[in-house]
Amino acid sequence: MHDVVIVGAGPVGLFLACELGLADSSVLVLEREPEPHSPWRTDPLGMRGLFATSVEAFRRRGLLEPLLTISGIHDVPGVDPDADEPSPPRGVGHFGGMVLDPAKVDLTALPFRLPSPAPESVMTNLDAVETVLSERAAKLGVEIRRGVTVDAITQDEESVTAHAGEHEYAARWLVGCDGGRSAVRGLAGFEFVGTEPLFTGYVMLATLADPEKLNPGINLTPTGMYIRMPAEGHIGMMDCDGGAFDRSREPTREHLQTVLRRVSGTDVTLRDVQLVSSFTDRAKQTTTYRRGRVLLAGDAAHIISPLGGQGLNTGLGDAVNLGWKLAATVRGHAPDGLLDTYTRERHPIGAWALDWTRAQTTAMRPDPHGQAVQGVLRDLLGTRDGTTYVFEKVSGASVRYDLGSEQPLVGRNAPDFRLEDGTRLGDLMQDGRGVVLDFSTDRRLRDSTTGWENRLRYAAGAAKNDLGVGAVLVRPDGVVAWAGEREPDCEAFERAVGRWFGSPEV
Structure with missing residues (x-):
C-alpha cells in the first residue's frame, strides 16, 4: 500500500x-x-x-x-538580486483584454517585496x-x-x-x-457548483492568407476578442455565444473563419487549420x-x-x-x-x-451593458492605483491567509530575506522543511527550535532588509506563520511552531 x-x-x-x-x-x-x-x-x-x-x-x-x-x-532581464530595491515588473498582463502598462505599478504600495533572483x-x-x-x-x-x-x-x-x-x-x-x-x-x-459560460473560446494553429489584417497581441473589439500570438498562425478567439459551440461539434475551417471575421471586424481568410481546440469561461x-x-x-x-x-x-x-x-x-x-x-x-x-x-x-460582453462596464474599467485601469491593484492580484502579492494574527506579514508569501552572509530564504527551503530566520542579536530563538530539527531549519544573522521584524517562522509552503518583534517572544514563537509543526521529537 x-x-x-x-x-x-x-x-x-x-x-x-x-x-x-x-x-x-x-x-x-x-x-x-x-x-x-x-x-x-x-x-x-x-x-x-x-x-x-x-x-x-x-x-x-x-x-x-x-x-x-x-x-x-x-x-x-530586469532581475538584480543584489539591488537595494526590487525591480519594477516587466509586464502586468491584461484585464478582460485591456492591456495594462507596467510602468504605472506603484512599487511603494507593495511593502513586502524584496529583490530576488526569481x-x-x-x-x-x-x-x-x-x-x-x-x-x-x-x-x-x-x-x-x-x-x-x-x-x-x-x-x-x-x-x-x-x-x-x-x-x-x-x-x-x-x-x-x-x-x-x-x-x-x-x-x-x-x-x-458555479456558473455557466458566456463565451466559446478557440485556440488554433492555422495558416492565414493575409495575416497583416490582424493586429498582433491582445485585441478587444466590440464583437469579442482575438489574440494574435508571436508564433506564426497561433490564434486565440473568444466569441460571446453563451458557450454554445464548445465541444458540441467539430469546428470546421469555415466556422472558425466566420468567428474570426466577426470578432476581428476584418475579412481575414483562413487557408487551413492544423490544430484547434475550444474552451469556455464556465466557472x-x-x-x-x-x-x-x-x-x-x-x-x-x-x-x-x-x-x-x-x-x-x-x-x-x-x-x-x-x-x-x-x-x-x-x-x-x-x-x-x-x-x-x-x-x-x-x-x-x-x-x-x-x-x-x-x-x-x-x-x-458585446452589448451595451458590457460596453458601459468596459468604459468605466478602462478609466480605472489606466490609473496608477488601478494598474497596481491588478498587478497585486495576478502576481499573488495580495494573497494572505487568515492565520489569526494582526501582524501584517503573517499569512503572506514570505519575501526573499537575505542574510548578511548572502544566504537567501529561498536557498534554505530546498529540502522541504520549514525555516526560522532569526535576525535578533542574541539569537534567542535557537534553543526554542530544539526537537524540531527534522521539520525546521534554523538560520541566524542580520538581514539586508528585515522589514522591521526580529524573526520569522516560514512554513514549508513559503507562508509566514509567525513574525516577532526586534526582541522576539520565545513563548509566542513556540506556540506558533506547535500549531503548525506539532510536538517536538524526543
Whole structure:
C-alpha cells in the first residue's frame, strides 16, 4: 500500500508528488494518457505563464534553473538580486483584454517585496514544466504509471482504493489532480457548483492568407476578442455565444473563419487549420476540497477560464499548500486539524480566481451593458492605483491567509530575506522543511527550535532588509506563520511552531 495515490500527471499532480516525495512519502501517480508529450503541451499551443508565487515555488525547491534552461531562457532581464530595491515588473498582463502598462505599478504600495533572483513571471510551456517535475519526481522515488483510467473509488476509515478495470491501487490517501473533467471528483461524490459560460473560446494553429489584417497581441473589439500570438498562425478567439459551440461539434475551417471575421471586424481568410481546440469561461468549484481520504487540487477542484492565466497558477498554489500538510499527516506528526486548513486556506483563493475571470468576461460582453462596464474599467485601469491593484492580484502579492494574527506579514508569501552572509530564504527551503530566520542579536530563538530539527531549519544573522521584524517562522509552503518583534517572544514563537509543526521529537 502506498501512502498517497495521485490521479493525474499534469503540473499540479507532479508538483504535489515531488512535495510528498521530498518528505519520504511513498507516492504513486496514475495518468490516463499513455504518452507524456503532445502538440498541445509544447510551444506554441502549450505556452503558459507562471506568475511570481509559482516562480518562487519552483525556485525554493531548486527547480527554477532547470525550468529556465529547458524553456530556452538563458537571461532574464530586469532581475538584480543584489539591488537595494526590487525591480519594477516587466509586464502586468491584461484585464478582460485591456492591456495594462507596467510602468504605472506603484512599487511603494507593495511593502513586502524584496529583490530576488526569481523573475516576476516566466513564459514556458506545459511540456517543459512536466519534464522538469517528472525528472525530479523520479529522483525522489515517485512511481508514475501511464495509460491508467480510474473508473471507481472506494474508501473506509483507514484507506482508499482507486480501481482501474481489473487493477486496484490502495493507499492511505488519494488526491485527484485529473483536470477540469475530473473522474475523481465525480467518483468520490464532490459537489460541484458555479456558473455557466458566456463565451466559446478557440485556440488554433492555422495558416492565414493575409495575416497583416490582424493586429498582433491582445485585441478587444466590440464583437469579442482575438489574440494574435508571436508564433506564426497561433490564434486565440473568444466569441460571446453563451458557450454554445464548445465541444458540441467539430469546428470546421469555415466556422472558425466566420468567428474570426466577426470578432476581428476584418475579412481575414483562413487557408487551413492544423490544430484547434475550444474552451469556455464556465466557472465552477467544489464546495470542499476533501471528502474522507480523498482530496482534490487544481482544475479537479475548480475550473477557471484561461482568461488571465489563473488556472495553472492557482493549481500549483494548491499543490504547494497541500503537499507538506499531507506529508506531515502521513508521517504522523501533524498537529490536530492541520489537513483541514488546506480547504480553509485554498478554497477562498479558488473562489476569488473564479470571480476574477467572471468580472473580465462580463466586461467583454458585446452589448451595451458590457460596453458601459468596459468604459468605466478602462478609466480605472489606466490609473496608477488601478494598474497596481491588478498587478497585486495576478502576481499573488495580495494573497494572505487568515492565520489569526494582526501582524501584517503573517499569512503572506514570505519575501526573499537575505542574510548578511548572502544566504537567501529561498536557498534554505530546498529540502522541504520549514525555516526560522532569526535576525535578533542574541539569537534567542535557537534553543526554542530544539526537537524540531527534522521539520525546521534554523538560520541566524542580520538581514539586508528585515522589514522591521526580529524573526520569522516560514512554513514549508513559503507562508509566514509567525513574525516577532526586534526582541522576539520565545513563548509566542513556540506556540506558533506547535500549531503548525506539532510536538517536538524526543
